[in-house]
Amino acid sequence: MKRFIPHVTVATVVEDQGRFLLVEEHAEGRVVLNQPAGHLEADESLLQAALRETLEETGWEVELTGVTGIYLYTAPANGVTYQRVCFAARPLRHHPELALDHGIIGPRWLTRDELETRSAQWRSVLVARCIDDYLAGPPYPLELIREPTWLT
Template sequence: MDWHPHVTVATLVENDGKFLFVEEIKHGRRVLNQPAGHLEKDESLLEAAYRETLEETQWRVEILGVVGIGLYTAPANGVTYHRTSFFARPIAFCPEQKLDSDIEQAIWLTPDELRKRRHQLRSPLVLECLERYLDGQRYPLTMIY
């Protein structure tokens, strides 16, 4: 077997009714995503979520729990992503942290603002994760081992 899913994490960060997203360039297109990325060798899922959030948004966060775990196969490349989505609150903005090179900016949006920009979503998982969170689908970190 030479098929392997890509293990990824995403972090939904809420502050006063707004959520932290990133605008990034993918395949020549400006898209919206949660701070997200791939798990690196010898890293836990939580460590990856903390790292990716800081690298992509300049925000340190406190991860509070899990929104969900899912699979997504990208139509553009056929790659299957195994994504664990966390929810968090912001702790500190760290302007000294340089943004990842493919990130245009980190932005705070209300759910309605994101819904209006759904044509810009990197994948359907972005809005799906937010809607699940808003529907109260929040699970303890103890489910991760």
């Protein structure tokens, strides 16, 4: 029997005055929109991963303010199952001089309505689901995430 191993990922919903920080990127041969998101790395906490991925993909430093939700998603394109921990965050400062990750076109600030008009570009249904869960609020406290003390 083949062992099932989901990929652990993080994402952030960053909101500023009704607009959400998204990433426009190349994925699976097309241009898509996603939250700043990526895989958890070895010896990294979920919180550290969310901060790192947001900075690497958008050039924005953020402050995590809560947990929006935990999601399981199997991508139809490759059959891989992802466990996504999505955080709420607020923007602190932008570093436009930073080189963004490979494949990233750039950060985009969109309202929920603007995002809806671009639904064909969503990387997955989780793009809207995470924002909608954030808007339904309030987020769960960050203390929901129990991490080993050696990671903090």
